[in-house]
Amino acid sequence: MADLNLKTHLAAFKNPLYLESGRILEPFEIAYETYGELNEAKDNAIVICHALSGSHHAAGFYEGEKRPGWWDALIGGGKAVDTDKFFVICANTIGSCFGSTGPTSAAYPKLEPYRLKFPVITIKDMVKAQRLLLDSLGITRLHAVIGGSMGGMQALHYAIDYPSLAKRVIALATTSATSAWAIAFNKIAIESIVSDPEFQGGDYDISAVKSRGLRGAAIGRMAAHISFLSPESMREKFGRDYAPTDGLFDLFGKFQIERYLDYNGGNFPKWFDPLAFIYIAKAINIYDLSRGYDTLENALARARSHIYLFGFERDLLFLPAEMEAIDLAMKSVGKGDLSNYCLVKSDYGHDAFLTEVDKFSDRIAEILGAEI
Amino acid sequence: MADLNLKTHLAAFKNPLYLESGRILEPFEIAYETYGELNEAKDNAIVICHALSGSHHAAGFYEGEKRPGWWDALIGGGKAVDTDKFFVICANTIGSCFGSTGPTSAAYPKLEPYRLKFPVITIKDMVKAQRLLLDSLGITRLHAVIGGSMGGMQALHYAIDYPSLAKRVIALATTSATSAWAIAFNKIAIESIVSDPEFQGGDYDISAVKSRGLRGAAIGRMAAHISFLSPESMREKFGRDYAPTDGLFDLFGKFQIERYLDYNGGNFPKWFDPLAFIYIAKAINIYDLSRGYDTLENALARARSHIYLFGFERDLLFLPAEMEAIDLAMKSVGKGDLSNYCLVKSDYGHDAFLTEVDKFSDRIAEILGAEI
Numbered sequence A, B: 001m002a003d004l005n006l007k008t009h010l011a012a013f014k015n016p017l018y019l020e021s022g023r024i025l026e027p028f029e030i031a032y033e034t035y036g037e038l039n040e041a042k043d044n045a046i047v048i049c050h051a052l053s054g055s056h057h058a059a060g061f062y063e064g065e066k067r068p069g070w071w072d073a074l075i076g077g078g079k080a081v082d083t084d085k086f087f088v089i090c091a092n093t094i095g096s097c098f099g100s101t102g103p104t105s106a107a108y109p110k111l112e113p114y115r116l117k118f119p120v121i122t123i124k125d126m127v128k129a130q131r132l133l134l135d136s137l138g139i140t141r142l143h144a145v146i147g148g149s150m151g152g153m154q155a156l157h158y159a160i161d162y163p164s165l166a167k168r169v170i171a172l173a174t175t176s177a178t179s180a181w182a183i184a185f186n187k188i189a190i191e192s193i194v195s196d197p198e199f200q201g202g203d204y205d206i207s208a209v210k211s212r213g214l215r216g217a218a219i220g221r222m223a224a225h226i227s228f229l230s231p232e233s234m235r236e237k238f239g240r241d242y243a244p245t246d247g248l249f250d251l252f253g254k255f256q257i258e259r260y261l262d263y264n265g266g267n268f269p270k271w272f273d274p275l276a277f278i279y280i281a282k283a284i285n286i287y288d289l290s291r292g293y294d295t296l297e298n299a300l301a302r303a304r305s306h307i308y309l310f311g312f313e314r315d316l317l318f319l320p321a322e323m324e325a326i327d328l329a330m331k332s333v334g335k336g337d338l339s340n341y342c343l344v345k346s347d348y349g350h351d352a353f354l355t356e357v358d359k360f361s362d363r364i365a366e367i368l369g370a371e372i
Helices: A123-136 A150-161 A180-195 A197-202 A206-212 A215-228 A231-237 A256-271 A274-285 A296-301 A320-332 A361-369 B123-136 B150-161 B180-195 B197-202 B206-212 B215-228 B231-237 B256-271 B274-285 B296-300 B320-332 B361-369
Strands: A007-013 A028-035 A045-049 A087-091 A144-148 A168-172 A306-312 A339-344 B007-013 B028-035 B045-049 B087-091 B144-148 B168-172 B306-312 B339-344
Touching: A007 A123, A028 A123, A045 A123, A045 A150, A087 A123, A123 A150, A123 A274, A144 A150, A144 A361, A150 A168, A150 A274, A168 A361, A180 A197, A180 A215, A180 A274, A180 B215, A180 B231, A180 B256, A197 A215, A206 A256, A215 A256, A215 A274, A215 B180, A231 A256, A231 B180, A256 B180, A296 A320, A306 A320, A306 A361, A320 A339, B007 B123, B028 B123, B045 B123, B045 B150, B087 B123, B123 B150, B123 B274, B144 B150, B144 B361, B150 B168, B150 B274, B168 B361, B180 B197, B180 B215, B180 B274, B197 B215, B206 B256, B215 B256, B215 B274, B231 B256, B296 B320, B306 B320, B306 B361, B320 B339
Parallel strands: A045 A087, A045 A144, A144 A168, A168 A306, A306 A339, B045 B087, B045 B144, B144 B168, B168 B306, B306 B339
Antiparallel strands: A007 A028, A028 A087, B007 B028, B028 B087
């Protein structure tokens, strides 16, 4: 396997980013990684968009890392997103907490963080910022944009907001507008965070939370972890296995599923900032691809990219039917030739787009390799 | 419609209740309601079993009540569970907080409440206590036992633990052993309660919580409300409707689904005690019909009741497949003639057994009316 030529960058933008809300973000920075090399024609770039808690670290290892970037199974030399052929870019979204400007960034010209004064951002804003990054790199044509979950929302916005930018848009496990079900899960997390006394109305000690965690954010993440799985995958992974150290009649004795939630929830606030979580959850909640275009059909009528939609069979967070509905809407506006829907067989639930890459990577390689 | 002859009672038991855990409950009380009249032969009694947050108030109105008991659509004069014909009994389970002995009851001989010293109880224990209540009423044969969700777990325990007691056992929206998915939702609620500083390790001010609520319990209940619905029913009920008073770009502006969760979650701790919640959730988590009988088949081989299993199509908390598995297990031990599985068409989700009674009430009337 060839080296994927992982590089990390920070791009600074002095001009304001005009946000969908009417507010501005100025200045702003975008942290991003690249893999592979941009060719001379600058036409071999692929943008990868990350999900809610993801980062720009999509592939490869940093020194000392035990686990690679979150989509390493998909991206690399000889893999479906082949870094021997393509120049791959993954940017941390604005509003997040891995280097791009977000609610814990300094609110210029002050040195103190924005916190709750950070403007509400949208998925459309995230893509607009990424577009400026591509401009700064001299990239005006993308071989493809690929993303799952919130990353898929971004990918679809590329297709609608910048119709001539990407030749291929690949959206996995996502939707055209966030459902009440998904909003409800985000609600648990948001309420749990803001109700934690240590959150202090957003004025919490940022470094203390990073080292100690925040109970409310941990519990909120437990709820999110339910939404990432399915009843079937939980049965398969955990069943009714009980912690061998605990008595069945101990009031707080634990099933293995509870220990899994404890572990994943408990760690979360140490690596993901609670304010960033609230802002990104808000962006997901108010995501509606049709906003500004009156109807979904009007929005999709703008598309000139080939759009590939992957639904996952047991995904409860973004139902396959929601992906299929985008395909049907494309057909209804005479864009059927640009639209392709595929249902991936899986019991895993929403997270299958991260954990079962082998189930769709061949198809992605094929899409990226085909002449269109 | 005839008056259903609603009466409320409190039965006190001085002898110890020997619990599955090995501990005892002594003395204990059971609050219960009855509707209709017990006939001379004492063979027209039907037991109704309530769910996690339910109570013995299953039907009719108390003075000043705006909403009737929780299964009023099913129980009453001329209804499927016809109180003109049957003597209907619904008991508050032990461990609950509506009059039966639970964690906020006085820990005899002291006057202080048990709190975390209350013994862990099981579904089997709840039924054992109800059996003593029936004994005290001179009832040795039941026309039927009916319950949904945790009530269905109790109904199935009647069939297994007291094979000659009930002629008909009707279990809706339940399972033979609680799944990891359901345990995970209970986990959110339990963690959220115990992490609330006002919970004070169980030493909270009981009357203050009743009047002010407890934030952690409210958030936990929000998670439970997700599990009671389905993605489809949430779409139908709430869609993406947004609170008309809130701006879309207000960070804490709310969708209607969020207001629904706020309302239902926020009220919950005022009418349901947090410690009782933890104990009953624990009973549900460790519920396994096969415990003590080695296998589910061994347990079901004991059944002499006719067992009627109702699964609900979009129930994610207790999947229809889990109900069907009980029917298959009955067949595998040669009890197919006693077992009957029926799938109720519904998009509502788990709570359909409470909210869409019209979809199965005729079938229940038929079951109760048929000679067997």
